[in-house]
Amino acid sequence: MGNxxxxxxxxxxxxxxxxxxxxxxLTLSLTGFYIGSPETLALTPSRYVMGWIRFVHxxxxxxxxxxxxxxxxxxxxxxxxxxWQEFFPILTRDGRRxxxxxxxxxxxxxxxxxxxxxxxxxxxxxxxxxxxxxLVMILTGFTxxxxxxxxxxxxxxxxxMFALFSNQGIRQTHHLTMWLLIAFAIHHxxxxxxxxxxxxxxxxxxxxxxxxxxxDRN
Amino acid sequence: xxxxxxxxxxxxxxxxxxxxxxxxxxGISRRDFMKFCTAMxxxxxxxxxxxxxxxxxxxxxxxPSIIWLEFQSCTGDTEALxxxxxxxxxxxVLDVLSVDYAETIMAAAGHQAEEARMKTLKELKGKYIAxxxxxxxxxxxxxxCCVAGKSALDIAREVCGGxxxxxxxxxxxxxxxxxxxxxNPTGAVxxxxxxxxxxxxxxPGCPVNTDNLVATVVHFLTFGKLPAVDGKxxxxxxxxxxxxxxxxRRPHFDxxxxxxxxxSEAHRSGHCLYKMGCKGPETFHNCxxxxxxxxxxxxxxxxxxxxxxxxxxxxxTMTPFYRRLPNVPGFGIETTADKIGTGLAVAxxxxxxxxxxxxxxxxxxxxxxxxxx
Numbered sequence: 198m199g200n201x202x203x204x205x206x207x208x209x210x211x212x213x214x215x216x217x218x219x220x221x222x223l224t225l226s227l228t229g230f231y232i233g234s235p236e237t238l239a240l241t242p243s244r245y246v247m248g249w250i251r252f253v254h255x256x257x258x259x260x261x262x263x264x265x266x267x268x269x270x271x272x273x274x275x276x277x278x279x280x281w282q283e284f285f286p287i288l289t290r291d292g293r294r295x296x297x298x299x300x301x302x303x304x305x306x307x308x309x310x311x312x313x314x315x316x317x318x319x320x321x322x323x324x325x326x327x328x329x330x331x332l333v334m335i336l337t338g339f340t341x342x343x344x345x346x347x348x349x350x351x352x353x354x355x356x357x358m359f360a361l362f363s364n365q366g367i368r369q370t371h372h373l374t375m376w377l378l379i380a381f382a383i384h385h386x387x388x389x390x391x392x393x394x395x396x397x398x399x400x401x402x403x404x405x406x407x408x409x410x411x412x413d414r415n
Numbered sequence: 416x417x418x419x420x421x422x423x424x425x426x427x428x429x430x431x432x433x434x435x436x437x438x439x440x441x442g443i444s445r446r447d448f449m450k451f452c453t454a455m456x457x458x459x460x461x462x463x464x465x466x467x468x469x470x471x472x473x474x475x476x477x478x479p480s481i482i483w484l485e486f487q488s489c490t491g492d493t494e495a496l497x498x499x500x501x502x503x504x505x506x507x508v509l510d511v512l513s514v515d516y517a518e519t520i521m522a523a524a525g526h527q528a529e530e531a532r533m534k535t536l537k538e539l540k541g542k543y544i545a546x547x548x549x550x551x552x553x554x555x556x557x558x559x560c561c562v563a564g565k566s567a568l569d570i571a572r573e574v575c576g577g578x579x580x581x582x583x584x585x586x587x588x589x590x591x592x593x594x595x596x597x598x599n600p601t602g603a604v605x606x607x608x609x610x611x612x613x614x615x616x617x618x619p620g621c622p623v624n625t626d627n628l629v630a631t632v633v634h635f636l637t638f639g640k641l642p643a644v645d646g647k648x649x650x651x652x653x654x655x656x657x658x659x660x661x662x663x664r665r666p667h668f669d670x671x672x673x674x675x676x677x678x679s680e681a682h683r684s685g686h687c688l689y690k691m692g693c694k695g696p697e698t699f700h701n702c703x704x705x706x707x708x709x710x711x712x713x714x715x716x717x718x719x720x721x722x723x724x725x726x727x728x729x730x731x732t733m734t735p736f737y738r739r740l741p742n743v744p745g746f747g748i749e750t751t752a753d754k755i756g757t758g759l760a761v762a763x764x765x766x767x768x769x770x771x772x773x774x775x776x777x778x779x780x781x782x783x784x785x786x787x788x
Contacts, residue, residue: 233739233740233753234690234739234753235671235673235689235690236671236673237671237672237673237675237681237686238671239670239671239672241670242666242667242670242672243670244670244671245669245670245671246670246671247668247669247670247671248669248670250671303770305773305777308777308778344657344696344697345657345660347645347655347656347657347699348645348651348655356646359646363728363731363732364697364723364726364732365694365697365732365733365740365741366732366741368697368739368740368741369740369741369743369752372740372752372753372756373743373752373755373756375756376752376753376755376756376757376759376760377759379756379759379760380759380760380762380763383760383763383764383767384763384767387767387770387771388767390771391770391771391774394774395774
């Protein structure tokens with residue numbers, strides 16, 4: 198067993214987009230719940246409860262979209278732990294072997310903790326799916342948003358979405374995908390905690406400071 | 416839109432050129448006529464300075480003939496036009512446009528009626544306007560709707576194909592509407608899909624708003640061309656904005672005041688029908704402004720949510736009408752997206768809680784842990 202040492206793994210753009218996403222998804226889910234199924238919170242029509250909640254939702258949506266776009270950009274510019282290859286281990290033989298090992302550990306078929314510096318292979322794959330869900334959320338969300346200004350630029354840019362979905366289908370997809378992301382968040386926090394405890398790699402604190410503990414090869 | 420004895424009169428275009436006389440006969444003053452022209456300029460979002468031009472266009476000779484075809488429909492669009500308490504100016508304008516063929520209301524019947532249609536088709540090829548009500552069945556050679564021994568598809572090809580322009584009134588003629596709802600037994604489609612080569616302007620709605628029909632015709636008479644349309648072939652002056660954005664209940668939406676049950680205090684106070692499944696946020700139409708039945712009222716105004724009737728496939732995609740979101744395919748009819756989502760989240764949490772308990776009691780093999788960097 199090698200000695201633990203600190204290694205700078207998560208660069209600033211990775212950590213920044215991660216925490217911006219956390220705040221945005223929380224905000225978007227909470228405001229989204231209200232928008233989808235509002236309660237009467239106003240006594241007079243001069244209040245602006247739904248108005249403000251929608252405003253917060255839209256501002257968070259723009260922030261989230263920019264954050265996701267930045268992270269995708271960084272997948273081509275960042276260090277090896279941030280690069281796009283990290284999210285598609287399935288493309289290489291080594292990657293597939295790591296996926297299988299990690300799967301065996303998670304399902305209690307193996308007692309070997311998969312020690313990796315960046316994401317483990319299954320986590321990387323899960324994040325590629327999550328990013329796909331992000332894109333679905335951004336596209337469906339902005340398509341619905343664009344309808345306040347029909348024939349506007351945004352509406353024209355996203356017009357092809359209506360060829361894929363009915364209007365209500367876009368709402369439904371936006372709503373169900375939120376639930377998939379909530380399920381992911383539960384899994385994500387648990388897995389991070391599990392890896393923190395088992396790998397002793399500081400994956401939790403690493404997302405704040407950027408450093409993970411890695412074992413020296415010897 | 417009545418057709419009293421017109422089939423006896425010679426000529427199709429010249430016959431009704433004496434508009435002032437027609438108005439006088441039917442008790443409509445010059446002032447009423449000018450008010451109508453002003454209302455039309457407002458409906459079309461045109462400046463007031465164009466009102467004289469509209470009046471001039473309506474009074475001039477050479478107005479086109481209209482052939483009003485009816486296929487798979489409930490005649491609701493004809494009814495919308497005819498069921499006015501007194502003849503409206505719009506109705507008379509359409510009437511004097513010389514409606515040469517309209518099965519529901521024409522005096523002629525049988526061969527006589529078909530003759531009138533053929534005459535217009537032949538004499539005024541490329542100059543008449545076709546108005547279509549109802550969808551066109553395509554399945555099994557179009558046998559599910561036949562008029563005078565011809566299928567709706569053949570008639571539409573002949574009439575719409577040779578028309579200067581085709582105006583589809585109602586959602587059925589525009590997009591197939593209710594006859595096209597799943598499982599669409601007759602293979603019903605709208606005119607543009609049945610006759611792709613025709614120049615079609617869609618005026619969906621269930622029924623069409625007569626004001627929008629008249630305004631489209633008035634636009635055509637005034638400028639000699641059809642108004643600008645959106646991606647679904649609907650004129651922008653009538654379908655350019657969402658119902659939700661012009662709704663009289665919108666302040667209650669923004670404020671956060673919602674109807675939770677029919678007949679409640681909130682319902683009677685005119686609060687927002689969003690939670691009752693109103694489809695105003697996904698429907699483009701000018702109902703809140705034009706309203707129906709001589710601007711008397713419209714569904715949301717009278718306390719019922721919008722059903723999204725002017726959108727394609729509304730019967731399939733806007734249902735259930737009294738819920739915000741559609742049912743999820745493959746799940747029970749009462750299962751909402753939120754119930755499925757809650758189940759998903761709870762199942763995930765339970766699965767990982769169980770995993771955590773097992774992990775906590777399990778001793779991992781750390782011996783070969785450092786092999787991967």
